[in-house]
Amino acid sequence: MATALECREALTTFSENLGKATGNARTAAQLDRSLSCWLTDLDLTFTGRLRGGHIQDLTQAPGKPAEKAQIRLTLAGDDLVALVDGSLNFAKAWGSGRVKLEASILDLLKLRSLL
Structure with missing residues (x-):
């Protein structure tokens, strides 16, 4: 089972990768949205802000997120x-229910180039 530290490092790596995105993925990475990532097996939530091609102000707290972020991801730490x-392929993980992504329809359309 992945630890909280490994999950934080994975989110940091993901943020760095967003900053290197090009083309349509770069456009999606430039969204300005609140973000939460609830790790079901650790019962831990990371929250932050997707802004300027990076995840900013990343914090962690126990349990489910208190507020609904504009982009919400739910999965196990190992899957993250x-x-x-x-x-792990996102589309297969999402299709099988291992990963849950919630956002507005417009945000989902923009995010698909990242996935």
């Missing part, structure tokens, strides 16, 4: 680490 390192 696997998604970021490329060993």
Whole structure:
């Protein structure tokens, strides 16, 4: 099982990757939205702000997020680490229910180039 530190490092790596995005992915990475990532197996939530191609102000707290972020991700810590390192395909994980992504329809359309 991935630790909280490994999950934070995965989110940091993901943020760095967003900053390097090009084309349509760069456009999606430039969204300015609140973001939460609830790790079900750790019962831990990371929150931050997707802004300027990076995740900013990343914090962690126990339990489910208190507020609804504009972009909400729910998954296990191992799956987060696997998604970021490329060993887990997002579409397959989402289709099988391992990963849950909630956002407005417009945001989902913009985010699809990142996924």
